[in-house]
Structure formats: C-alpha cells, structure tokens
Amino acid sequence: MYIRLNVTFINLIMRKTLLTFILFITAVGMNAASKIDKIDPSFWYVGMKNPELQLMVYGKNISSCDVSVNYPGVHLSSIVKLESPNYLLVYLTLDKDVKAGNIELTFTQGNKKEIKYYELKTRAKKGAERIGFDSSDVLYMLMPDRFANGNAANDNDKALSPSTVDRKDPNARHGGDLAGIEKHLDYFNELGITALWFTPVLENSMTGGSYHGYATTNYYNVDPRFGTNNEYKNLIDKAHNKGLKIVMDMIFNHCGSEHPWLKDMPSHDWFNSPDYEKNFVQTNFKLTPHVDPYSSDYDFKTMNDGWFVRSMPDLNQRNPHVLRYLIQNSFWWIEFAGIDGIRMDTYPYADFDGMAKWMKEINEEYPNFNVVGESWVTEPAYTAYWQKDSKLAAPRNSNLKTVMDFSFYDKINQAKNEESTEDWKGLNRIYNNFVYDYLYPNPLSVMAFLDNHDTNRFLEDGNDIAELKQAVTLLLTIPRIPQLYYGTEIMMNGRKNVSDGYVRKDFPGGWAGDAQNAFTREGRTPIQNEIFDYISKLLHWRKDNAVISEGTMKHFIPQNGIYVYVRSFEGKAAMVILNGTNKEQVLPIKHYNEVLNNATTGKDIISEKNIDLTKDITLNPKQSMIIEL
Numbered sequence: 001m002y003i004r005l006n007v008t009f010i011n012l013i014m015r016k017t018l019l020t021f022i023l024f025i026t027a028v029g030m031n032a033a034s035k036i037d038k039i040d041p042s043f044w045y046v047g048m049k050n051p052e053l054q055l056m057v058y059g060k061n062i063s064s065c066d067v068s069v070n071y072p073g074v075h076l077s078s079i080v081k082l083e084s085p086n087y088l089l090v091y092l093t094l095d096k097d098v099k100a101g102n103i104e105l106t107f108t109q110g111n112k113k114e115i116k117y118y119e120l121k122t123r124a125k126k127g128a129e130r131i132g133f134d135s136s137d138v139l140y141m142l143m144p145d146r147f148a149n150g151n152a153a154n155d156n157d158k159a160l161s162p163s164t165v166d167r168k169d170p171n172a173r174h175g176g177d178l179a180g181i182e183k184h185l186d187y188f189n190e191l192g193i194t195a196l197w198f199t200p201v202l203e204n205s206m207t208g209g210s211y212h213g214y215a216t217t218n219y220y221n222v223d224p225r226f227g228t229n230n231e232y233k234n235l236i237d238k239a240h241n242k243g244l245k246i247v248m249d250m251i252f253n254h255c256g257s258e259h260p261w262l263k264d265m266p267s268h269d270w271f272n273s274p275d276y277e278k279n280f281v282q283t284n285f286k287l288t289p290h291v292d293p294y295s296s297d298y299d300f301k302t303m304n305d306g307w308f309v310r311s312m313p314d315l316n317q318r319n320p321h322v323l324r325y326l327i328q329n330s331f332w333w334i335e336f337a338g339i340d341g342i343r344m345d346t347y348p349y350a351d352f353d354g355m356a357k358w359m360k361e362i363n364e365e366y367p368n369f370n371v372v373g374e375s376w377v378t379e380p381a382y383t384a385y386w387q388k389d390s391k392l393a394a395p396r397n398s399n400l401k402t403v404m405d406f407s408f409y410d411k412i413n414q415a416k417n418e419e420s421t422e423d424w425k426g427l428n429r430i431y432n433n434f435v436y437d438y439l440y441p442n443p444l445s446v447m448a449f450l451d452n453h454d455t456n457r458f459l460e461d462g463n464d465i466a467e468l469k470q471a472v473t474l475l476l477t478i479p480r481i482p483q484l485y486y487g488t489e490i491m492m493n494g495r496k497n498v499s500d501g502y503v504r505k506d507f508p509g510g511w512a513g514d515a516q517n518a519f520t521r522e523g524r525t526p527i528q529n530e531i532f533d534y535i536s537k538l539l540h541w542r543k544d545n546a547v548i549s550e551g552t553m554k555h556f557i558p559q560n561g562i563y564v565y566v567r568s569f570e571g572k573a574a575m576v577i578l579n580g581t582n583k584e585q586v587l588p589i590k591h592y593n594e595v596l597n598n599a600t601t602g603k604d605i606i607s608e609k610n611i612d613l614t615k616d617i618t619l620n621p622k623q624s625m626i627i628e629l
Contacts, residue, residue, distance in 0.1 A: 036062060037058045037059045040055070041328060043120070043121055046099065048094070048123075048127075052093060053092040055118070057089070057107075058260070065108060067090050068105075071103040072098070072099075073097065073099065074093070074094055075095075077092060077093045079091070082266040083267045084266050099120075100121055127365045127366045131368050132340055132371075134444075134481065136194070138481075138483070138539055138542065139195045139196070139482070140193040140486060141483055141485050144181060146504050147510055148176055148181060149180050149512070150179025151179040151180075160223070160225065161205050161206060162207060162210065171208065171500070172209075174211065176226075176510060177227055178227035178231050181235060184510075185238060186242070189243070192539025194245060196246055197247040197341075198247075199214070200213030200251065201226050201232060202222060203224070205258050206311060212500070214251055219325075248342050250343070251346065253308065254308050257313055269316055272305035272315070276307065280307070282310075283305075283306030284299065285303075287349075288377070290385070291392075303349070316351075323354045341371065344373045346374060347373030348386065353396075355398065356400075360399045371402065372400075373404070378407050383403050383407060383440075383446070387400060388401050389441045390439075403445075403447070404447045405433075407433050412430060412458075416458070416471065419581055428557075447481045449485070450484075451488070452485050454500070455496070455503065456495045459492075460494070462493065466623075469622075472488070473576065474578065476539065477576050478553070479551075479552075490508075490524060490528040491528055548574065551572075552567070553568075554568070556591070558580070561580040562577065562580065563578045566595040573595070575626070576625070577619065577626075578623075579621065579624075581621065581622070586616050589616050596629065597629065600613050600614050603628050604627050605628060613627075
C-alpha cells in the first residue's frame with residue numbers, strides 16, 4: 001500500500017511537471033512569435049521603370065516567418081533573412097501593367113498567420129514630368145528650425161530628443177517649422193527667388209544640435225517638431241502654386257546614432273566599421289583619395305568607411321540591401337511629396353559605385369529631375385571630376401548632374417578682403433576660377449554660393465553693403481545655378497568661431513514677440529531695405545532671362561581691379577562691369593569693342609540709367625553695373 005501510494009504520488013507530480021513544462025514552452029513560443037511593427041516604405045507606386053520593390057519588415061522575431069503574396073501582377077522574388085531576427089526583407093516584382101490596389105501579404109510562422117494589406121498607389125505624374133531646378137532658378141537655402149515658427153504647439157515632443165526648445169542656446173532647437181515657412185511663401189515671391197532648399201526635415205531624435213537634421217533617425221517620417229508628412233506635402237503643393245520649387249536635403253552617407261538600425265544592427269555589414277564601440281574610426285575628412293593617383297588604401301578606407309562623427313554612423317552602400325533601401329526612399333519622397341530636386345549631403349564620403357547606381361536610376365526614372373551633390377574641395381578639377389560624363393573620372397561616371405562650386409565660394413571670400421590689383425588677388429581670383437570651366441561637362445549645371453550653413457556668413461562680423469552688392473551681382477550673373485543663404489537679403493552676419501549656431505541665427509520676425517520683423521518693409525532698417533531691394537531687383541530681372549540662364553560667357557582679364565564679362569544669347573547681351581577696388585576707376589571702353597557689337601548705348605539695370613558706350617565709363621569705388629546692350 002505504501003509503495004503504490006508513492007508511485008501514484010510520483011506519477012501525479014510528473015504529470016503536473018510535464019503540464020507546467022508544456023505551458024512554459026507554449027508561453028515561450030507565444031512570446032517568441034513574430035509581430036509586424038512596420039514596413040518601409042509604407043506604400044508604393046505602380047508604373048515605375050524598375051519593377052523591383054524592397055519591403056523592409058520590422059518586428060520581433062519576424063525573420064522566422066514565411067511570406068506569400070496574393071495580387072495579380074505582383075510576384076515574390078526573394079525573402080532575405082538578415083542576421084538580426086527582427087528584420088525581414090521581402091523583394092517583390094511588379095508587372096509593368098500592374099494596377100493600383102492592396103497587395104495581400106501573408107506572414108506565416110508555424111500554424112500562425114498574419115495578413116497585411118500593402119497599398120500600391122497611382123502616380124500623380126509620369127517620371128519625365130518631374131521638372132527639377134536648373135540655371136534658370138535661384139535657390140534660397142534655409143534651416144526650418146531657424147526660419148519661422150508657425151505652430152508653437154509642435155515645439156516640444158517628449159518622445160524625441162531634445163524634447164524642448166531653447167532659443168537662448170545657439171545649438172538647441174528653436175522651434176521653427178514647416179508652418180512657419182508656409183506662412184512666408186509670399187515673402188519668397190516678393191524677394192524673387194524661384195526655389196527653396198531646406199536643410200533635412202526628417203526625424204532627427206538626437207541629443208545636442210539635432211535642429212540641423214543631418215542625423216536621420218527615420219527615413220520615412222518628417223520630424224514631428226517640424227510637422228507631419230502631409231503638412232510637408234501640402235507645403236510643397238502650395239509652393240508650387242506660387243511658382244516655387246522645393247529641393248529636399250538627403251543624407252545617404254550616414255544616419256543618426258539613435259536610428260533603430262544601430263541599436264539592433266540588421267547585419268554586421270549594414271554599417272562601415274561596425275565594431276565602433278571597441279574601435280571607432282573617424283573619417284579623415286580628406287576627399288582627395290578619390291582622385292589621387294598615389295593614394296594609399298589606408299587613406300582611402302579611412303576617408304570612405306570612417307564615420308563622420310560618433311553620432312553619425314556610416315552606412316555601407318556596398319551592401320545591396322542598404323543601397324536599395326536608400327534608392328527607394330528617394331523615389332518615395334519624389335512621388336509622395338512632389339519634391340523638385342535633391343541636395344545630397346557629404347556626397348564623396350559615400351561609396352562611388354553605389355551613388356553612381358542611384359543617380360543612374362534617378363536619371364532613367366526622372367530624366368528632367370536634378371540632384372546636386374556636396375563635394376567640399378576648393379579645386380575646380382576635383383569638383384568637375386564628380387559631374388556627370390566627366391572625362392576626368394572616365395571610365396567611371398558619377399551620373400551626378402549638378403555639383404557645388406566650392407572654388408567660387410573660396411575665391412569670392414578671399415577677394416572680398418583684398419583691394420590689390422595684383423593679377424592673383426581680388427577679382428582676379430574670380431576670373432581665374434572661370435578659366436577652369438573647360439573641365440566641366442556642363443558649367444551651367446554647377447551651383448555657386450557665397451556662404452551656407454556650414455561656413456562663415458559672407459559678411460562675417462561686418463556690414464559692407466558695397467561688397468555684398470558686388471558679390472551678389474557676380475553670383476546672379478555668372479554661368480551657374482545660384483544659391484542664396486537665408487538672411488543674406490537683410491545683411492545677416494556671423495562667424496563659426498564659437499559654434500555653427502552663430503551662422504544659423506533665427507530670422508528676425510519668425511517668432512511671435514520678436515523685437516524686429518524683417519519679413520516686412522516696415523520692420524526692416526533702411527540699410528536692410530536697400531540690400532533687399534537691390535537683391536530683389538536682380539532676382540526679378542534674372543527670372544526668365546535666357547541671356548543669364550542659357551547664354552554664353554566671354555570675359556576679360558581684370559585690369560586695374562576691374563572685371564568685365566558679357567553673357568550673350570540669341571542676339572541679346574548683358575555686360576557686367578565690376579570695380580573691385582575702393583577707389584574711383586575709369587573703364588577704357590575701346591578695350592571691349594568686340595563684345596559691344598557696335599552698340600552705342602545701353603541701360604544699366606541697377607541704376608536704370610542709359611549709358612553712353614562711345615565714351616570711357618567712370619566707376620565709383622566697388623561699383624557694379626549690368627548693362628543690357
């Protein structure tokens with residue numbers, strides 16, 4: 001009896017233990033079951049030339065799922081399971097004639113199924129109908145956080161870092177947003193610019209100076225402190241209605257350290273230098289290894305694979321899945337928001353071949369679109385290397401239509417401090433810059449600027465209105481795509497001697513309660529109105545002026561500090577005369593007979609006076625003239 005009772009007791013214990021174990025395993029299995037958190041991109045478009053669609057699926061243990069597709073004209077190409085179990089890449093192929101609708105995606109894990117409906121939308125325009133910016137445009141670059149605050153309700157966000165604004169701190173968020181830009185669209189029309197370039201607007205949840213936007217933490221969401229995706233799209237629609245184009249700032253080289261990818265790396269080669277915690281490698285910021293015939297592998301790898309800074313992890317565009325994600329992201333913003341161009345940050349720091357592939361696909365899908373790449377080296381030969389069809393890079397081809405003229409920026413900022421008439425100083429520097437235009441496949445598709453968010457402002461700590469007028473006259477009449485930095489039209493100044501925040505000050509009048517409102521004539525000082533009127537006059541004259549946007553150029557070696565060049569197109573011409581000295585000068589008109597074409601008079605569009613071209617012209621110190629012949 002005693003033994004039988006113990007056996008019964010043991011059997012009972014064993015059955016309870018087994019049941020507990022089964023319940024435990026079931027609970028573990030349920031906890032380990034996949035759950036889809038999101039899919040990037042959240043929707044796509046039919047009718048694209050490239051039939052491939054990558055879906056990046058996020059979710060706990062999602063990689064253990066099998067996937068099936070049920071939709072006419074959509075086929076499952078492949079499923080890629082990455083090293084992290086929390087990502088799954090689903091590659092689909094879309095037939096050319098596939099219709100808009102909802103794709104049924106079934107995710108199966110054991111006997112569990114989850115169905116997701118993925119939307120395919122109809123495109124608003126064909127790819128060739130997307131018209132980018134060009135030399136007929138003038139871009140106005142602004143930082144949304146520092147331009148105007150149109151919606152104070154979105155200033156603070158506890159879910160993002162930093163969570164509050166502080167306008168007293170030049171490196172904190174100040175609260176500017178998309179609503180503030182939208183509020184001032186008429187201001188841009190009054191000024192006369194034709195395109196707006198915003199620094200990045202995507203989510204940037206970072207400690208420190210996240211206001212600038214260059215450390216993206218979500219590639220498909222506008223930062224809530226700027227607005228929503230729909231508000232961004234609506235702003236672009238309203239800008240288009242007022243004749244303004246919008247250029248989107250993107251960064252393929254790196255993301256932000258708070259991006260989910262860094263916290264949970266999809267694969268060991270998703271980033272360059274993935275062992276950053278033990279062996280951090282920062283880029284050497286030397287872009288020359290791309291073109292240097294003697295460059296060491298060590299220098300090239302450090303430049304190309306090193307991180308920009310610790311808070312900006314370096315993405316590996318050699319990984320085909322990373323590259324496809326980024327390419328699709330740019331297409332998505334073109335289709336969804338209707339942007340008119342892209343400015344690509346830190347262009348040469350990313351993989352050459354990957355970026356060339358992206359640009360090739362952009363040009364094929366959107367042949368009339370435009371992308372400008374930042375390549376911060378002040379030698380024209382270096383910049384020309386990066387332009388599409390450059391013989392300097394052959395047999396490689398970047399496919400990048402527009403490059404930034406850091407040489408012009410460098411030369412104009414040296415010339416402004418020089419009164420010498422020596423042949424390598426002052427306006428001679430500008431002349432020498434254009435001598436090398438033979439290196440560019442297309443000089444008209446080079447972007448010139450006086451300053452931007454990464455440099456000292458052109459005026460630095462000063463207020464030399466004559467110098468600024470002459471620099472703007474140059475910028476708006478040379479064979480380039482001009483870019484103005486916000487506030488130049490009201491003589492905003494500043495140096496980076498303390499931090500970048502001092503060249504990224506708030507535009508006065510953009511916030512309720514500002515002591516000055518420079519958006520209005522009444523709110524500007526007399527000298528601010530003088531420079532505003534000057535720039536506005538040139539901008540409106542330049543608009544739809546083929547002589548400047550399409551014309552050829554002939555220039556003369558500066559004499560006595562005077563630089564003269566002529567822009568010509570279909571029988572029309574404009575003669576630009578710049579006195580780069582601080583003293584009165586006389587221009588001997590006979591030296592320029594070859595470009596006058598027997599004209600005896602012309603009209604200076606700046607002074608609106610008729611000019612007698614049969615006599616020498618007396619120029620005031622730092623005077624600029626634009627004479628229509």
